[in-house]
Amino acid sequence: MATQRIIDFLATRRPSGPCLVVDLDVVEENFNAFRKALPDSSIYYAVKANPAPEILRLLASLGSSFDCASVAEIEMALDAGATAPRISYGNTIKKERDVARAFELGVSLFAVDCVEEVEKVARAAPGARVFCRVLTNGEGAEWPLSRKFGCVPAMAIDVLARAEALGLKATGVSFHVGSQQTNVEAWDSAVADAAFVFDTLAERGIQLTLVNMGGGFPTRYLKDVPSAAEYGRAIFEALRRHFGNRIPETIIEPGRGMVGDAGVIKAEVVLVSKKSVSDENRWVFLDIGKFGGLAETMDEAIRYPIVTERDGDARSPCVLAGPTCDSADVLYEKTPYPLPVSLTVGDEILIEGTGAYTTTYSAVAFNGFEPLRAYVI
Amino acid sequence: MATQRIIDFLATRRPSGPCLVVDLDVVEENFNAFRKALPDSSIYYAVKANPAPEILRLLASLGSSFDCASVAEIEMALDAGATAPRISYGNTIKKERDVARAFELGVSLFAVDCVEEVEKVARAAPGARVFCRVLTNGEGAEWPLSRKFGCVPAMAIDVLARAEALGLKATGVSFHVGSQQTNVEAWDSAVADAAFVFDTLAERGIQLTLVNMGGGFPTRYLKDVPSAAEYGRAIFEALRRHFGNRIPETIIEPGRGMVGDAGVIKAEVVLVSKKSVSDENRWVFLDIGKFGGLAETMDEAIRYPIVTERDGDARSPCVLAGPTCDSADVLYEKTPYPLPVSLTVGDEILIEGTGAYTTTYSAVAFNGFEPLRAYVI
Numbered sequence: 205m206a207t208q209r210i211i212d213f214l215a216t217r218r219p220s221g222p223c224l225v226v227d228l229d230v231v232e233e234n235f236n237a238f239r240k241a242l243p244d245s246s247i248y249y250a251v252k253a254n255p256a257p258e259i260l261r262l263l264a265s266l267g268s269s270f271d272c273a274s275v276a277e278i279e280m281a282l283d284a285g286a287t288a289p290r291i292s293y294g295n296t297i298k299k300e301r302d303v304a305r306a307f308e309l310g311v312s313l314f315a316v317d318c319v320e321e322v323e324k325v326a327r328a329a330p331g332a333r334v335f336c337r338v339l340t341n342g343e344g345a346e347w348p349l350s351r352k353f354g355c356v357p358a359m360a361i362d363v364l365a366r367a368e369a370l371g372l373k374a375t376g377v378s379f380h381v382g383s384q385q386t387n388v389e390a391w392d393s394a395v396a397d398a399a400f401v402f403d404t405l406a407e408r409g410i411q412l413t414l415v416n417m418g419g420g421f422p423t424r425y426l427k428d429v430p431s432a433a434e435y436g437r438a439i440f441e442a443l444r445r446h447f448g449n450r451i452p453e454t455i456i457e458p459g460r461g462m463v464g465d466a467g468v469i470k471a472e473v474v475l476v477s478k479k480s481v482s483d484e485n486r487w488v489f490l491d492i493g494k495f496g497g498l499a500e501t502m503d504e505a506i507r508y509p510i511v512t513e514r515d516g517d518a519r520s521p522c523v524l525a526g527p528t529c530d531s532a533d534v535l536y537e538k539t540p541y542p543l544p545v546s547l548t549v550g551d552e553i554l555i556e557g558t559g560a561y562t563t564t565y566s567a568v569a570f571n572g573f574e575p576l577r578a579y580v581i
Numbered sequence: 582m583a584t585q586r587i588i589d590f591l592a593t594r595r596p597s598g599p600c601l602v603v604d605l606d607v608v609e610e611n612f613n614a615f616r617k618a619l620p621d622s623s624i625y626y627a628v629k630a631n632p633a634p635e636i637l638r639l640l641a642s643l644g645s646s647f648d649c650a651s652v653a654e655i656e657m658a659l660d661a662g663a664t665a666p667r668i669s670y671g672n673t674i675k676k677e678r679d680v681a682r683a684f685e686l687g688v689s690l691f692a693v694d695c696v697e698e699v700e701k702v703a704r705a706a707p708g709a710r711v712f713c714r715v716l717t718n719g720e721g722a723e724w725p726l727s728r729k730f731g732c733v734p735a736m737a738i739d740v741l742a743r744a745e746a747l748g749l750k751a752t753g754v755s756f757h758v759g760s761q762q763t764n765v766e767a768w769d770s771a772v773a774d775a776a777f778v779f780d781t782l783a784e785r786g787i788q789l790t791l792v793n794m795g796g797g798f799p800t801r802y803l804k805d806v807p808s809a810a811e812y813g814r815a816i817f818e819a820l821r822r823h824f825g826n827r828i829p830e831t832i833i834e835p836g837r838g839m840v841g842d843a844g845v846i847k848a849e850v851v852l853v854s855k856k857s858v859s860d861e862n863r864w865v866f867l868d869i870g871k872f873g874g875l876a877e878t879m880d881e882a883i884r885y886p887i888v889t890e891r892d893g894d895a896r897s898p899c900v901l902a903g904p905t906c907d908s909a910d911v912l913y914e915k916t917p918y919p920l921p922v923s924l925t926v927g928d929e930i931l932i933e934g935t936g937a938y939t940t941t942y943s944a945v946a947f948n949g950f951e952p953l954r955a956y957v958i
Contacts, residue, residue: 252906252948273906276949295948297852297866297904300926318854320926339856350908351900352864356857383908475674477695479716480733487729489674495942499872502879502909523728529629529650529672531727531760532879549677549697565872568945568952571629571672572653575945 205424205556206468206511213581214470222471222492224578226254226559228262230466234432235266238421238458241436245454248292250419251277253459253560254467258580260284263462271419271457275302278309288312292416294378294457296321296337296353303328315378315416317355319366326370333375334367335416336360338401340379340394354379357397361404368410376414376452377401383460384506385420388430388438392445399446415443416455423464425557426507432461460560467559469497469576473551474527485540486522488547493526493533497562497576498555501535511554514544522547528571582801582933583845583888590958591847599848599869601955603631603936605639607843611809612643615798615835618813622831625669627796628654630836630937631844635957637661640839648796648834652679655686665689669793671755671834673698673714673730680705692755692793694732696743703747710752711744712793713737715778717756717771730757734774738781745787753791753829754778760837761883762797765807765815769822776823792820793832800841802934803884809838837937844936846874846953850928851904862917863899865924870903870910874935874953876942878912888931891921899924905948 248271264285288310307329339354364374379394475489500506521540526533566575625648646667647658665687684706716731741751756771799806852866877883898917903910943952
């Protein structure tokens, strides 16, 4: 996944220290693949995955809309050329003053998942459109999905009814099947829940129009994942199955699926050692770790492909760890990572599929190390 | 643990958004308590715990030395008034160019835990002093201690012998009993290992002089912890037991124990909700979470005391979560946190014992949220 442009950039510029390089051509390809796979859905890029201005500008110019988690992300999307009607404030947890600020900036589509949040939006953004997030079980997702966002469908009905009663426009339902979701069937039961909410509210005279199907689209790490086209087919079938001929307006919010495979981190081997003469596994220490941008290795959830210049050589299992003095800064230990036996101090390696959820996750100065630098080319 | 000075600062200045406030008087008390408990040990403050310039300046003026994890931290300590002989480069994972830079700055005490690292130090800092870190089991520590740092004592002998052979000064042994270590006996077996390394090398004509006993000194979160005086007694007894009358020079490296209880985070309740009508626990969402400075809630390891203005009211269990769109940004769920039933949106709360491992752990811009601001008073 290190494209020729990325390889050439690193060879020519030789940036020192760990850094991420993102190839905009891959982002554009991903955007076009989503548009082709789901031609009737609006694409709201999940800005939190990677808010680099170059990425936002490219996507704005391609006609993308934007799913924002905070006022700062809304401002970034506007700065990149998005118009307010193309922005969704997708965080269900918002301060009332942030709702007011977003509304001032022209944003009029808000996520909610409880009556308390509806009341805030009604006060701070009168007349705005809201969609209610429902809980899904997240089965099949590689990045853990907790119960943090959403409510049960029965409660969503009350939440949306309350929104209408307070003068808001109850627009629809959202869900999220879990990040790095590799099971194309995962959308089916969530779409069924959405249809249940639509039907029940219709009986009360409230016509919903929007299903926000969230993100979850995976990027290819070590295992093959289904293509955007396969997801498109499965999602369309689910919509047909549960909505029949009255297929609603739909939104998708790819983040990882849009930028994950567009980025590669260049890192350096700082130390290779053993803990005892009889130690079976070597320890390989890099100049980047859990606090420098690879936070998604938490619980060894995301397993990135690693490319070295010695990949033809014999391999043996390694514990892979970061450079900080924190004992929790270990990337892969429960499942050691096979790396070339010849790997040595000073070697540069590439960590692929790191375009999403790396730069902004990076700690501001842990152990005095600077945050991950990024080049978008 | 919110001192009157901190309470007054918050009442007067009313900073908006989440922030940490550190009371330097508490840091000074902690320093004096360590000095009194272990009068024969040198105190090397673990800069990574909180590198705020005001803290480093205070400790430098009090006569503290500094344990640094990177060149950046060494420069911060020097800027704060420490002299190079009072600085230890305590990270066992260093780039050779960083060793060279530290040596240029006058630092001549380095941590190692393998022959490969000794070779780097010998090339980049000829003649410097090195101590070898040995593995401990970390039992009794609340923050997980992995096998990341250190080697078995038998290997430490070879590492230090190699250092001498390469023209370095093999100075001693270090260990770390695990952060937030609440068992005062934990130092005993590590001191025994150190004595074994001393004795074996003495037989080979190499006289070690230094035992670096690391950190691990706890701060008071929800449970009482032993006092510095109790640790001092246990450590002195361990040294007597294993070194007899030849008690070596000793170093301690408190980080959390020096600044943990000196800091309080002010945060705001953004949302209180339930996921269904029958949900037993409320969800309480704050404007700070795992990516905004509370990384040590990972796996619910550190459980901070929380003070609200409604603490006299009845309590019920809550799931506590942060403000980001990341489903992993949940602080306490496996063991819900009892909070006042009357707690409501907009309430300010204090999270105590947050002076260590918060500001620098904070993500640089995750979800567009700015890193944790800090005020040192």
